[in-house]
Amino acid sequence: xxxxxxxxxxxxxxxxxxxxxxxxxxxxxxxxxxxxxxxxxxxxxxxxxxxxxxxxxxxxxxxxxxxxxxxxxxxxxxxxxxxxxxxxxxxxxxxxxxxxxxxxxxxxxxxxxxxxxxxxxxxxxxxxxxxxxxxxxxxxxxxxxxxxxxxxxxxxxxxxxxxxxxxxxxxxxxxxxxxxxxxxxxxxxxxxxxxxxxxxxxxxxxxxxxxxxxxxxxxxxxxxxxxxxxxxxxxxxxxxxxxxxxxxxx
Numbered sequence: 120x121x122x123x124x125x126x127x128x129x130x131x132x133x134x135x136x137x138x139x140x141x142x143x144x145x146x147x148x149x150x151x152x153x154x155x156x157x158x159x160x161x162x163x164x165x166x167x168x169x170x171x172x173x174x175x176x177x178x179x180x181x182x183x184x185x186x187x188x189x190x191x192x193x194x195x196x197x198x199x200x201x202x203x204x205x206x207x208x209x210x211x212x213x214x215x216x217x218x219x220x221x222x223x224x225x226x227x228x229x230x231x232x233x234x235x236x237x238x239x240x241x242x243x244x245x246x247x248x249x250x251x252x253x254x255x256x257x258x259x260x261x262x263x264x265x266x267x268x269x270x271x272x273x274x275x276x277x278x279x280x281x282x283x284x285x286x287x288x289x290x291x292x293x294x295x296x297x298x299x300x301x302x303x304x305x306x307x308x309x310x311x312x313x314x315x316x317x318x319x320x321x322x323x324x325x326x327x328x329x330x331x332x333x334x335x336x337x338x339x340x341x342x343x344x345x346x347x348x349x350x351x352x353x354x355x356x357x358x359x360x361x362x363x364x365x366x367x368x369x
Contacts, residue, residue, distance in 0.1 A: 149331045152265040155282045156257055157330070158360055161307045163254075165300060167286035167358050173251050173367060174264055176278045178271060180233075180244040186216065189235040189242050193218035196246060199270045202231050216242070226256030227263070246271075280333060283367045288348075288356040297322040297348040297356060304360065310344050313337055323347040325364070335363045 149157050155172050162170060180196075183189050190208065197204030202220040209217045214237040222229050228251040235242030248267065252260045264280070271278045292300065294317055301324050305312060310328035314337065317323070325345045327334065334343035343363040351357050359369035 152261045152268065154280075154331050154333075154362060155284065156261060158282065158284055158362065159254060159257060161304055162284055162286055162358065162360055164307070165304055165358075167288055170254055170284055170286040171251065172253060172257055172260060173249065173283045173285075174260060175249045175281045175283075175366060176247070176267075178246045178276050178278050180246055180276070183235065183242050183244055184240075186235075186242075189216060189233075189244065190218070192244060193233040196233055197231075199274075200231060200248075200267055202229065204231065204233070214238075225259045227252040227260055229263070281361065281363065281366045283359060283361040283365055285357065285359045285367065285369070287351075287354060288358060290355055291350060291352065292348065292356040294319070294322055297350070298324070300356075300358070301346045301348060304346050305344075308344065313340055313342050320350040321347065321369075323365075323369075331362070333363055 155174060159170060159172060180192065183192055186208075193204050193208075197218075197220065202222065204218050204220045209219055211217055215234060216237070217232050217234045220229070220231040229248070231248045232246070234245045234247065236245070250260045250263060268278055288300070290296070298315075298317070301322060304310075305324065305326060308328045308330060310326040312324055312326045314325040315323070323345065324347075325337065325342050327341045328344055331343065334341040336342070345361045345364045347359045347365055347369040349357045349359075349369055357369065359365050359367065361367070
């Protein structure tokens with residue numbers, strides 16, 4: 120009667136462990152403030168240059184009862200986010216009042232707005248912020264995003280983020296070449312395609328990767344990735360990558 124060698128038992132355990140361990144590594148999730156960095160690295164590996172990073176978030180802060188309460192709320196969040204909010208409100212329309220902060224620091228353009236929308240004598244309030252930078256300033260952008268996320272989470276708000284990265288390929292690509300380049304990015308992110316649109320110069324493919332949690336629903340399915348390319352006959356081929364969708368012109 121044959122018996123198992125102790126060495127064979129050890130090898131079997133190692134093989135079983137690797138079967139479970141390798142997929143776990145492949146599907147290791149990326150924290151919200153690290154999504155831009157992961158996307159940027161993959162886009163760079165695809166050959167794109169001159170990359171610009173944009174991060175945006177919008178949070179509903181609830182209702183306040185007066186213009187004074189709106190100003191007090193603006194001052195509170197200016198202190199929480201460590202940004203110099205303007206003392207005077209900007210009235211965009213009769214029923215919309217906005218407090219604003221714009222600054223450039225460590226290579227990052229920062230814009231923060233606290234807006235009140237008048238409704239039956241009260242104000243529905245929204246906090247909107249945007250960061251614009253590049254590869255060099257990305258670590259600072261990520262630290263700001265993490266700091267602001269913690270501040271909002273501490274106040275029981277759950278911020279939703281969108282990230283867009285734009286770049287350029289020197290090649291003037293055909294539609295088939297554009298599709299191939301986009302699909303290489305999908306493969307790198309282990310993303311599943313959900314929707315594809317194209318014409319003579321533009322290709323856009325949307326899909327889902329489980330590398331991060333944030334997503335929207337498209338026809339009953341999750342979507343958190345959109346990659347689009349656009350032939351620029353003068354310069355080359357532009358690429359824009361967004362999560363959960365592209366929120367800038369491409």
